[in-house]
Amino acid sequence: IFYQKELNIVIVGLQNSGKTSLTDALTSKPFEQDTIPTLGMRMEHFHLGLNTVRVFDLAGQDRFQHMWKRYFARADLLIYVIDLSDSTNWPQVKQNLHQVICDTNRDSIPMLIVGNKIDLLIALESGSTISGRKLPKKTAADQNALEQWKYMAPLLRNYEYDDIPTYSLDETNLYVLRNVETLSKELGLDLKNGILHMPESQIYLDRDLAVFTISCKNGDYVRDIIDWIVQL
Numbered sequence: 001i002f003y004q005k006e007l008n009i010v011i012v013g014l015q016n017s018g019k020t021s022l023t024d025a026l027t028s029k030p031f032e033q034d035t036i037p038t039l040g041m042r043m044e045h046f047h048l049g050l051n052t053v054r055v056f057d058l059a060g061q062d063r064f065q066h067m068w069k070r071y072f073a074r075a076d077l078l079i080y081v082i083d084l085s086d087s088t089n090w091p092q093v094k095q096n097l098h099q100v101i102c103d104t105n106r107d108s109i110p111m112l113i114v115g116n117k118i119d120l121l122i123a124l125e126s127g128s129t130i131s132g133r134k135l136p137k138k139t140a141a142d143q144n145a146l147e148q149w150k151y152m153a154p155l156l157r158n159y160e161y162d163d164i165p166t167y168s169l170d171e172t173n174l175y176v177l178r179n180v181e182t183l184s185k186e187l188g189l190d191l192k193n194g195i196l197h198m199p200e201s202q203i204y205l206d207r208d209l210a211v212f213t214i215s216c217k218n219g220d221y222v223r224d225i226i227d228w229i230v231q232l
């Protein structure tokens with residue numbers, strides 16, 4: 001797709017996940033703390049070498065989700081954004097993501113799954129919480145584990161889906177989702193074998209697919225997304 005003159009990126013995900021913030025980051029606009037929920041769709045441009053990239057930033061509110069399908073048809077790349085800091089939303093996130101994957105799998109549209117707001121997960125690790133409740137201090141063993149949970153490239157070494165531990169997610173252990181392997185497991189995505197595990201069934205993923213964790217607020221790993229798009 002890099003030989004094309006124009007590349008269409010369609011960004012979806014539940015409301016408040018950070019789609020508009022990611023669009024701003026990709027188009028070199030500053031981060032905004034107080035955004036307005038998107039109504040319908042917003043289109044932005046940026047340049048990648050000689051190519052023009054069009055970003056379709058769709059609205060995530062329930063009442064707009066029926067519009068997403070219309071944009072899938074013209075997508076060269078689909079980005080699904082997840083707010084990793086909201087554990088209460090998790091079952092809904094999974095269901096919604098699975099639906100989007102199923103809706104677009106036949107057309108083999110390359111897909112990037114982006115876990116956003118890792119800056120809030122870091123805040124959780126260091127003992128403060130979003131809700132203000134104090135968490136127990138980290139032990140040395142926790143610290144070692146965290147070292148291994150640094151960001152990993154999508155080409156994961158020694159990736160074995162069945163060996164990745166699962167968690168009962170709540171606000172005290174959400175930070176495990178910063179790890180791309182753990183996130184893929186929680187989402188039911190076997191990245192090595194290209195299988196999506198859903199509660200009742202499984203499907204083969206016939207497409208390029210990667211998982212990243214980022215912070216639109218700090219700009220962490222946004223560059224990696226651009227690099228991934230370039231190598232597609």
Ligand SMILES: Nc1nc2c(ncn2[C@@H]2O[C@H](COP(=O)(O)OP(=O)(O)OP(=O)(O)O)[C@@H](O)[C@H]2O)c(=O)[nH]1
Nearest residue numbers: 016017018019020021033035037038060117216217
């Ligand atoms: N801490 C933190 N907040 C973020 C980050 N990314 C986005 N936000 C905040 O999350 C809120 C929602 O961001 P938006 O980008 O508007 O979310 P959206 O997915 O476009 O929402 P809809 O348009 O309603 O679907 C805003 O208050 C942002 O400032 C991040 O990486 N870290």
Ligand SMILES: [Mg+2]
Nearest residue numbers: 019020037038
């Ligand atoms: Mg928006």
